[in-house]
Amino acid sequence: METLVSAADLEAIILTLRLAAATTLILFVVGTPIAWWLSRTRSRWKAPVGAVVALPLVLPPSVLGFYLLVSMGPKGPVGWLTQSLGLGLLPFTFWGLVVGSVLYSLPFMVQPVQNAFEAIGERPLEAAATLRASPLDRFFTVALPLSLPGFVTAGILTFAHTVGEFGVVLMIGGNIPGVTRVASVQIYDHVEALEYGDAHRLAAILLVFSFLVLLALYAWRPDRGRR
Amino acid sequence: MPSIRRLCLTASIVAACILATGLAAAGAASxxxxxxxxxxxxxxxxxxxxxxxxxxxxxxxxxxxxxxxxxxxxxxxxxxxxxxxxxxxxxxxxxxxxxxxxxxxxxxxxxGTLVLWSAEPGVIGDGAALLRAGDFDKLAIANPRLAPYGEASVQTMDALGVKAALEPKLVMGESIAQTYQFVATGNAEAGLVALSQVMRDGESARGSGWIVPGDLHEPxxxxxxxxxxxxxxxxxxxxxxxxxxxxxxxxxxxxxxxxx
The missing domain is CATH 3.40.190.10 (Periplasmic binding protein-like II)
Structure with missing residues (x-):
């Protein structure tokens, strides 16, 4: 009886979890200010910025992957920047995948957090302001705690969505074991090579994982806690 | 209601068009x-x-x-x-x-003919020497499990005795087309692709290449x-x-x- 997953499959799973964790952490830092600005601004740039944030929801991953491959290449603007910073080129590297995933999962972080910020309304913040709380103070002691459920939702969705990423990784990853060969690409490889047994095992793991994540998300409702 | 009538009219025109194209296709029997x-x-x-x-x-x-x-x-x-x-x-x-x-x-x-190719002119002269020196960051090949050109690429590296040395530098395209794309965008400095991909009108279109000798891999x-x-x-x-x-x-x- 062989083990449930082969060493190569395990490597792909661990890589996937690392990618999803890095993406989620970075998006907490990058996405929160964007969500905050979107929830508070009256600028005429609100609609365009909101639309750009939502783009990955509707764009085919092949479009994103194609632009990333070209722009991060030696003749692209991002490639020029990373090279002049001494970082080399991003395609075919773990951090290249992180950059792609951050863009790809951006709306999954920004939108739930933005909704949570908007739900707070002006009142608690104005009340805090009359108590002489600085803007930064108001954000960290009032807005953040009140929108915590939004952050949990956003974090879970971002993590799960990154685990489910395939097209972008396929286009900029180069299928390197332990570096860019994530679980979804490994499954694709198994299927293409007619290794259906291996494909089934790994696919089932992802299916169960995704279901459990969504189950946790739907079962966990903060409003249920209120009597 | 006029809007419903218009909708019906549009639907029947569309249906007639579909029917007509179907008949036209059937009409061209040969x-x-x-x-x-x-x-x-x-x-x-x-x-x-x-x-x-x-x-x-x-x-x-x-x-x-x-x-x-x-x-x-x-x-x-x-x-x-x-x-x-x-x-x-x-x-x-x-x-x-x-x-x-x-x-x-x-x-x-x-x-088919395998070629070691770079999108930059002047990068590839003596390909065998270049592969032995490993003087590049990334070498693109097609996935050898799926693509015969990838299999031939692995055989070539084996024959030159550089397979283990080049292993950490390999990036794999899922087909020879994606392999070409990795090299053409410059993200891989060189790659083993099909000669047909870099030939236009009987000559090499751009970049630089080295035709892999046929005795380095199975035909x-x-x-x-x-x-x-x-x-x-x-x-x-x-x-x-x-x-x-x-x-x-x-x-x-x-x-x-x-x-x-």
Missing amino acids: AAEAQIAVAANFAAPMKALIRRFEADTDHSVRASFGSTGKLYAQIKNGAPFGVLLAADQERPALLEQEGLGVPGTRFTYAV IRQDALILDRGRDNAAVNALFEYLKGEKARAVIRDFGYRMD
Whole structure:
């Protein structure tokens, strides 16, 4: 009886979890200010910025992957920047995948957090302001705690969505074991090579994982806690 | 209600149009359509061949491109292709044995050439020396499990004794087309691709390359096979005859393939 997953499959799973964790952490830092600005601004740039944030929801991953491959290449603007910073080129590297995933999962972080910020309304913040709380103070002691459920939702969705990423990784990853060969690409490889047994095992793991994540998300409702 | 009436009118016009195109297609009795699966390395020559074939006959051809391994898996799972133009002999032979091909139709339509290629001019002179020196960050090859050109690439590195040394620098395209794309965008400095991908009108189009000597890998003999779904399809049979003709062979040669 062989083990449930082969060493190569395990490597792909661990890589996937690392990618999803890095993406989620970075998006907490990058996405929160964007969500905050979107929830508070009256600028005429609100609609365009909101639309750009939502783009990955509707764009085919092949479009994103194609632009990333070209722009991060030696003749692209991002490639020029990373090279002049001494970082080399991003395609075919773990951090290249992180950059792609951050863009790809951006709306999954920004939108739930933005909704949570908007739900707070002006009142608690104005009340805090009359108590002489600085803007930064108001954000960290009032807005953040009140929108915590939004952050949990956003974090879970971002993590799960990154685990489910395939097209972008396929286009900029180069299928390197332990570096860019994530679980979804490994499954694709198994299927293409007619290794259906291996494909089934790994696919089932992802299916169960995704279901459990969504189950946790739907079962966990903060409003249920209120009597 | 006028809007509903207009909707009905639009719907009936659309239905009439669909019916008319269907009748028109049925009316052209002699013209048939061939749906074919083509190995990615042969995409450019096949597109040129299809243009000529469609100009010379009434038939039309719809081609899908992918790695030979992927196409094989799709055909085994019922993909509606009438012809497979593979990049090896193994998979067409397997399909024939498995009863998915028409027996006796298999033939070698081209012998492929592997080239070490870079999008930059002047990068590649003596390719063997370059591979031995490993003087690059990334080398793109096609996935050897799916693409015969990838298999030939691994054999080449093996023959030069550089496989283990180059292993950490390899990036893999899922087909030779993606491998070419990695090199063409400059993300990999060099790659082992099909000569046909860098040839235009009988000469190397851009960048720099080194044709891998044929004795470094098994010859890439590419076989075609009529599949079960293409049996008795006039377009498929005509296309097969066309591929064997001198006109097609000249085109194939122009893309850097050798012929038997």
